[in-house]
Amino acid sequence: MIRLPERKERSETRNAIRRTPLLLDRGRQAERLAARPVDVLVVGGGVTGCYTALDAATRGLSVALVERDDFASGTSSKSSKMVHGGLRYIEQGNLPLVRRSLLERQRFRRNAPHLVHRLPFVFPVLTQDGVFDPKIAKAFEGLLWTYDLAGGWRIGRLHQKLTVPEVLTRAPKLRADRLKGGLLYYDSRTDDARLTLTIARTAAHFGATVLNGAACTGLIREGGRVRGATVEADGRAIEVRAGVVVNATGVWSDTVDALSDPAHEPTVRPAKGVHIVVPWTRLPIDGTVTVPVPGRARRATCTRWGDVVVVGTTDTDYDGPLDEVLCTREEMDYLLDGANTAFDAGLTPADVVGSIAGLRPLVGAKDGKEGATLDMSRDHRVTTDAQGMVTVTGGKLTTSRHMGELVVDEALKTLGRKAACRTAKLPLLGAAGYDAEATGATGGTGAHLGERYGTEARFVAALFAEDPALAEPVVEGSSHLRAEVVYAARCELARSVDDVLSRRTRMRLFARDLSVRAAPGVGRLLQRELGLSDEEVARQVEEYVSGIDREKTVLMEGLS
DSSP: OOOOOOOOHHHHHHHOOOOOOOOHHHHHHHHHHSSSSEEEEEEOOOOHHHHHHHHHHTHHHHHHHEEOTTOOOGGGGSSEEOOOOOOHHHTTTOOOHHHHHHHHHHHHHHTTTTEEEEEEEEEEEEESSSSSOOHHHHHHHHHHHHHHHGGGGGSSSSOEEHHHHHHHHHTTTBBBGEEEEEEEEEEEEEEEHHHHHHHHHHHHHOEEEEESSEEEEEEEEEEEEEEEEEEEEEEEEEEEEEEEEEEEEEGGGHHHHHHTTTTTOOOOOEEEEEEEETTTSSSOOOOEEEOOOOOOOOOOEEEEEEEEEEEEEEEOOOOSSSOOOOOOOOHHHHHHHHHHHHHHOOOGGGOOEEEEEEEEEEEESSTTOOOOOOHHHHHHEEEEEESOOOOEEEEGGGGGHHHHHHHHHHHHHHTTTTOOGGGOOOTTTTTTTTHHHHHHHHOHHHHHHHHHGGGGGGHHHHHHHOOOOGSSSSTTTOOOOOOHHHHHHHSSOOOOOHHHIIIIIIIHOOOHHHHHHHHEEEEEHHHHHHHHOHHHHHHHHHHHHHHHHHHHHHHHHHHO
């Protein structure tokens, strides 16, 4: 029997379908920020902060979201890009986190089907030097049954055993001499930066004021309580009054907490995670293949993403600067070693076409007493300090919606109000009416835009009529179109060449050298849309290219 949506669900679905593009102008957003007090001010535009803003806005609260740099510019664009339950958490005995994660994974698949896609995971069973030998594999299959029963079944597939030929069909360069078979199960993946941006834009659709390039420089106090913050945006200081302030700044949360309470003791332990990218032609696989890293406890994953493969990740303590985190030569060699041990690929540093390094905001002491970061819990923590500021730390991308819900629950206590959460069944912009199979069948430009913008792809395509040149690639050899840059400026609050190439298109990660060639053309398109001066465009292009050079130097030469 087909279940028709409840009236409330139908209403919320309609509310998430836009008839015209959602235009976001920086000047108007800044004016709104300055013009009126809000119920909730969220500081931090990562995935948790954005979902907090969306949750609050859909409960009828007035909301402002400010981000110092760009949406998802920190941890939320540098994750493993997996929306998953986490097999490792079962191994750690944290079954409640697995159950919650698998439930939230399914909600993401329903609420953002254009951005969250089912992904097959293969675990090769090897006689030696593998993730599993045959004995361990038998025990691990029991773990997979637990995973299925905990909620993995919601994805529509159960795990299964693979024969040697079936494994090699999915990963033909695996070293077959030690291969005894494999195990297959399913999880999901997402473009984490575009997912975060879409959540922020959906919050704006429901009335939230959202602004990137807006740094919190201090807190406003009244009667011993935090009642807002001072924000600096585009050279302008803005006082934002709020009933409650939410600190959702991830690895920077201790700094913001200290603004509220100078005696605050640090609670965040940053853990560094690194991924590298190699051409798919050098490592042909289907989906994700989990491989061993010799002499290390952590497993590495190799995940196909179009015509490249993402290899990751590391998990180590980090005590360097939070604002510049780069992949080092040692970390790259570590991941290449793992891939070359499992595959007959002969990967070298010359094959690396992109890299990314980010910090996980784990909740725990920094003195090492809690053991390796790999073994630390990925649970989140929501607290309210004596001054009334709410802080959220820890957690993971998959549970970000639930974390936002809990944060708003806590904020409502401070406000003395009640309102039910609506985000569990709320489609994000571009999701309502999206048909993944039909979009994928179109191929070419239609499939490319559909998998990035969902049903809002029509707004990007409509720009072709305005200027046929916008249907051309941003640079020869790229699948990204000039129209995407224009749309990013008009509708996605992109301010710079880096915003477009690092997070709106992800060219910096997946096609680093090609992105350098694209930078001047992207700058010219932004100049036309944003009224930038020649000098500002030149500065942005130079800054972007210098950043790439720095990244490559640290990666290839081991300099610090």
